[in-house]
Amino acid sequence: MNEIDLYKSISTQSSPVYFMSGDERYSIEKAIDMAKGTLKESFRELNFTVIDSEYDTDMDMVINSCESIPFMDEKRIVVVKNSELFQVGANKSCAKEQIQKISNYIESPSKSTIVIFAPIQADKRSELYKLIKKKYDTYQSDRLDKLRFSTWVSNKFKEKNVSIDKNTIDYFVQKSGYLFRESQVTLFDVESEIEKLSTTFSHKQVSIVDIEKISSTVEENDMFKFVDYVFVGDIQKAYSIMRNISNNTKNSILAMSLIARQISILLKILVMKRNRLSQEEMASFLMMHPFVVKKSIAQLKYYTYHELISLYDLCSDIDYRIKKGQIKDNIGLEVVVNKICKNKDVV
Template sequence: MNYKELNKSLKNRELSPVYLFTGPEQYIGHMMEKTLIGTELAKGLEPLNLTTYRDKNLDVSELLATCETLPMMSNKRMVIVREGAQLDKISDKKDLDGIAAYLEKPCPSTLLIIYWEQPDKRKKLYKSLIKTGTLVVFEKLDASDLKAWITRRVNNANKKISRSELELFIQRSMYLMNEKKTMEMVDNELNSLIDYAGDRNEITKEDILLILPQSIEEGIFKLIDYAVSGQKDQALLMLNHFYLEGESPFGVFSLLLRQIRMLLMVKIYSARGLPAKTVASEMKLAPFIVNKLLKTGKHYPIDSLWEIMLLGADLDAQMKLGEIDQNFALELFLMKIG
């Protein structure tokens, strides 16, 4: 189940007594958690019916006793086990058997939510959870869902954003290109943007450019453009700019390899006759990113990109082994990919 399916089931009042929240977008899980608190716990009595475990050395007997406790003047009692409680680290057989026994027959008036971002599917605990509980995987949003999320947030703030400005915001946020970028970060940027707009109804291009200055990931595109087109002096100037901004040679090199890998994948899909929109869907990227990658690499054969990847892998190994200076390796890489 994903977050949209969970949201639909909650609206239909199809609740599970146990939820296992996994995946990288735990922020969305926290939002769904707030929805449950708002709909299932009696107003004003939340402190009496909500228990959260977040510290290490979790007392399993206390947890189970709380789960069995009836709610006070409320439809439900909620018990939340954060990742920090390290429920997955429990090895005591008695505790594990106790949890398994509860999961076999959970208290119907209790909603138990367990956060486990990267569950070990081999563990008995995981098997017990998915046997009787509901697994919810909060993956990173794709381009379509991201647009819908941002539009909804802007509308809720009584603001408007045009299609071109929406695309610019997504591009500047780098959410679809940076695996470490989360929706919590995107929401924080949106809040800053909305606050900056103030009493104005419409969010402008100038607002976005000010609140979300160019990131290194976006600058990497220009660096590749310069290197590929033979503008070596410009490429080296941009590289020095990254250094002045505090970026390390190895960090820039890793981002370069990542972008070239994406370019290679886009070229492979395109060579199979897939249109840009389909490629974007397959790679879970925004269409403008695919178009940008195609434009960057239109004069670059797939074989050449493979050679660049092999060169990059070789230099990467040499850098990690200390066989070559990082600065020199990166400059050498830029000289050879044009």
């Protein structure tokens, strides 16, 4: 099912069960909002339920929500945002009986309920996914390629009635950072930047200079590039970005937290490797893209378990000293970066 077909189906309430998953959540959240909008406004909140099994692990509650009768409306909508239901192997946290309960419901769903499964990640080898795929259409929301993203951006500017030429749009596309490899920028972030431009420059044609003044998304993405450079030992590129980061205390602290986060990820992956988990299982457990896990595994060759613990303790100590005013944030960041890069046998 493509995006247009999904929206059409959702708007007409034509299926009792939907499955939508993927790295780019924008179209998924739009579909969920669209589904909610089909309910009568006066009783909308009573007939709309969101369940996240990360917190709500009782599948009986999911079934009860699906089988409840709508209040003063023809339909009720239940959104199940989870990944546990669609895991396999060592990461499978839901009991077989729980999965069977959901499977039984899918085989014979309530005619007055629309249930939307919208996990962040889903293993397509899972029993539940295979059952849904067999009986209903599914939607996969992957990140946009350059052509689709450029078209999306252009259409968004038109929706906001922003006057902007093609060259400036091309510049914005690059500036956004969305297309960068392993980018953390989402369509929500990009839409927010477009909204700022449309609000600030509503009565003039937007120029490249205007974008430079307003847009900030790429700086955030530079943070992730910086961390990547640090952990592959590319000290020159890391320092190139760090010079810009160090001009802002908030950025330095964010960079420190991202470095500590990556060390934590490496520690978790190291433990999972020792327990012989596959890359797919690691990605599912960590709720990360498999490519990011693969990249992190490659970084592990530079560290022992004790070195990672030592680096994590160093980050905690430097963070404490920065907050106590015992050391400047830019100096603290430089100390951490130098220490990490000393573990490398390549520069």
